[in-house]
Amino acid sequence: MSKYIFRNDYSEGCHPNILKALTESNLVQSTPYGTDDYSNAARDLIRAEMGTKDTDIFFVSGGTLANLIIHACALKSHEAVIAPLSGHIQTNEAGAIEATGHKVIAADVVNGKLTAENLQKVIDTHNHFPHVTRPRLVYISNATEIGTVYRRDEVAALSKICRDNKLLFMIDGARMGAAIASEHSDLTLKDVASFADIFWIGGTKAGALFGEAIVIPNKALAEDFEIHLKQRGALLAKGSALGHQFKELFTDGLYFELAKRGNDMAAKMAQGIKAAGYEMAAECEANMLMAILPNDVITRLETEFDFYRWKVIDEERTQLRLVTSWATDGTKVDRFIEMLKS
């Protein structure tokens, strides 16, 4: 019997509506490279969610691809990005940003997040030109790598610093759904579109088979964007395969409904962990938990579950990362909690 996977939020396929849409239209001819009707419909649905009319939107197959293309597009060769020390582009993208030629300048984090104060500190001390690169972009991910989410005023404050300092502001939204749907935040997608110059809305971890939507509120960054897509290998020939997915996800609020379900599963699991007397390394605010458990408990859990041993805390305890999603089997969450108690 294989173990149930709480290691990530991309172990299953996609929401059934997507497979249905793909199947129904399968032999209908479409124009290529994202110019098809389904992609355009998806764009309109996302725009409606943001309350905008003509924001440029492009679909790509994965998150690292989205991140590296945004950097390649936004930065001139002597410019750099400021990102939290724990940011995905710092730690988990195999040097993808540097491979496009740009330095990733580290900023300290608080609770997994870049604070206005820490951002300002990096800006203030990174001024020994021409011996240092020119910071031009600020990167955050929301939800963060440890499952916390930004409040509206936190994003607003970062955005203001960026605008005051002629910095572009980007948000990696691999888990944007979970962040927006979180009960711990008042941030809306409309807010995101008003605060960020460019951001992406994750599909892969939120009900799609694959794919992310890059949204570009700052028109200047949208110019020639398709050339950037092509140059980095991201211009999918059968773009409708991406269009279908975002069309389905943004119909009747499905995207946020699925995100909420993932968050609820995580909340339930967090509650169970706390109820069993264990500590969390970070508040569970989205669909990810950072739980600190005794090693013997972990070993027992590992007989039935697969998850990520994130960090050794001390000789007896380890911090785990547990991730839920729209597809999480609720009975497995119950079983996990049950095993914790015994």
Added chain:
Amino acid sequence: MSKYIFRNDYSEGCHPNILKALTESNLVQSTPYGTDDYSNAARDLIRAEMGTKDTDIFFVSGGTLANLIIHACALKSHEAVIAPLSGHIQTNEAGAIEATGHKVIAADVVNGKLTAENLQKVIDTHNHFPHVTRPRLVYISNATEIGTVYRRDEVAALSKICRDNKLLFMIDGARMGAAIASEHSDLTLKDVASFADIFWIGGTKAGALFGEAIVIPNKALAEDFEIHLKQRGALLAKGSALGHQFKELFTDGLYFELAKRGNDMAAKMAQGIKAAGYEMAAECEANMLMAILPNDVITRLETEFDFYRWKVIDEERTQLRLVTSWATDGTKVDRFIEMLKS
């Protein structure tokens, strides 16, 4: 009524078997990043076709991504690739190879193909070191950009020159199926695996929804290849979505059966064009035609069909590119020929 598209071989979705497989396994959990059972099964099927046991195989979402990763992996920073003047990486990938830092050295073509003689000529004249880059890789695409295919001895000759000159040999197989299935060539996939150091087998244009399989007969090139995939944004989280597709395509010879169908459609269309008294700019050997038609005929065809005006021949005639595929509607080919005659 929308026009029927002969512009490319990626206007429809995918072979129904693929959608069926995705649907049936949709909520089954899989391990990520290409480590899943479906991907492994697909690898074994492809290996069986090549008669090898442990050749490394990786799946990516598109062809330009495959090409740029292969170059980033195979070349050191001072090294370059030699490619035919009409090669896809020269003309249609928005500088993707150069964006990884490498020069694409042009070689002359004959009938769309790189010849042994022209390759040798470039090698012989590209020796003014250190003022020129070091050629290290030779690129061809098969089928070519004009729909011709390489014979076994042609590929063997190129491969020999490469090995004699310490050059790596890669084959862009966006239309590898059409090339292998072509009646005009005796080349097999097993041959390709023995002649090339690295190559890729196209799925997008051959029955998949998206995806290409990178095959690496030369073990040295496979080292750390996943890091290259990750760094270029090609390590799909739900790798099983790619695994399923190649598993289905390489089950019971479906891949070559579909390719043959596309070729047959093109052959039929070519026959019709010739029968109507018109000339071809290149022999139709795979699933692509380069037909030279009078402008008034073209205008009439454009009322019902969409295709690519490739090149102006003279004041009265234009060269068209017409492409067929596994999904081409045979009645539309008939109708096209019928309109030609009238």
Added chain:
Amino acid sequence: MSKYIFRNDYSEGCHPNILKALTESNLVQSTPYGTDDYSNAARDLIRAEMGTKDTDIFFVSGGTLANLIIHACALKSHEAVIAPLSGHIQTNEAGAIEATGHKVIAADVVNGKLTAENLQKVIDTHNHFPHVTRPRLVYISNATEIGTVYRRDEVAALSKICRDNKLLFMIDGARMGAAIASEHSDLTLKDVASFADIFWIGGTKAGALFGEAIVIPNKALAEDFEIHLKQRGALLAKGSALGHQFKELFTDGLYFELAKRGNDMAAKMAQGIKAAGYEMAAECEANMLMAILPNDVITRLETEFDFYRWKVIDEERTQLRLVTSWATDGTKVDRFIEMLKS
């Protein structure tokens, strides 16, 4: 006895005035990185020659460094340069431009030069976006790689096409002195500054020990230019070493006087070659000759001289490249001609 070198224009040291200036100021402290008084004086002297007041000017140690920094600065990642097929960045810089991530698009040449017609042709056919890079820069070198020079109206025409097509125009002036001083051209440095967005004035081949001056008439390109210099390793700590050289060269017209001397030597040599009954592959317009000589004559000349066998013409003749400079020993030119006759 070593052979006399006509292979290039960088076999000797520098004009004695430069060594004198370096020696006299040797232990005087200067501010670093090109902020010193000598560099500023040099800038003013060059500006006076162009009739401008505040044009930005930067000094770097060599020509390839100048070229690659200009490209890294002027181009965004998806943009490309158009350059003549025989251009130095195409053929003799080891992929330096591609190593900064940019494609070099080839244009045909006439008499070593990019013509307005050929430039327009590349622009007109390079429009299949997003599948091709965006041309943004046009590169020429003057004098050309075969020793011809551009007339004022030729440069004006190229400049006009660039401005009409939102293309930046750069001129590689490794032999700018020879071009301006040429009797075959009416182009002035003032013209160059009005036609080009950015260009460089070669010192290495024109009397300096090393060093080139990058001149940026288009203010937008000068922004953060020092960061580009630093990032590419071109911000010389003891910038005064470059400042001194250009200060001396642009005092009292020395730069053009030296260039003229190099041209005169070449003209004399060309005259001798023609008088001896031999052909030239290109008109000698600057300080370089492309002479076609019988192989037995060449073998005899090689007993006393070192030069470049450029190209085999036929079984009996080879095209030589011969280069003169400000430092050429006139008696050696005489001896060369004398040997030709015998």
Added chain:
Amino acid sequence: MSKYIFRNDYSEGCHPNILKALTESNLVQSTPYGTDDYSNAARDLIRAEMGTKDTDIFFVSGGTLANLIIHACALKSHEAVIAPLSGHIQTNEAGAIEATGHKVIAADVVNGKLTAENLQKVIDTHNHFPHVTRPRLVYISNATEIGTVYRRDEVAALSKICRDNKLLFMIDGARMGAAIASEHSDLTLKDVASFADIFWIGGTKAGALFGEAIVIPNKALAEDFEIHLKQRGALLAKGSALGHQFKELFTDGLYFELAKRGNDMAAKMAQGIKAAGYEMAAECEANMLMAILPNDVITRLETEFDFYRWKVIDEERTQLRLVTSWATDGTKVDRFIEMLKS
């Protein structure tokens, strides 16, 4: 009256022997690109100092250029360098390494130095492949950015870790002379050549007008190195200008004699600062001082001296960086100490 500069070690020209050598040979023809007799003689002198016979040595015009070329040469595209947080490539080269496509992984420092323990820690925790880059190179600078120097056993320990982990080891020797000549270290140039795979010996800060010598004990890294030089714009046409400088510096031990003089000046200054009752932020072990002085004292010193305000310590004190060199005027050191006391 201009202030006396203690801001850096590159305010003056070069040792007079160099100007003498350049002047005497000025009109003698040399072969280009570092193939000349002077460069070869310089190579032999450096080899003699290291006790080796055929170590490859290349000369370039500056330190950032040396660093970026070494990285471009040593690393494949998915590989990264580990460098101390305060390393020059981290903090003061405007993203030069990242611009060649490689991530610079930060390691903590102790007393300005990378310790074996901290190096091992980075190696041990940087293993989440393929999501992280592959560390392949370890970088240190000696003397460090704060003027401390490595002992022989410290370098030996780092070298051993590198070899045990298949990592290449490079040493940035912008101040290699000062490090070797330091009374605080027992390291010799011969040691450096045995421990490092590649390193460079700084000329710019040690008596040359410009130029650094890249030394490559690991033969594999020397292959095609000239192509790397050319591609990055570092292959100086008149290479003899570099050859002369290193020939003079490595004749009769001049290089280390000059370095010792710089160190002695710094030691004297450090002694004066301590005698005046002030603290040092780091032990002065080479030609650089990190002194902590009261702001009013600094303001007074600034009426006669130019130096670098490195860091605010508290409301009343600031850390200064003071640098001496072979060319430092001893009477100015005396005057500086005198002003401190008053």
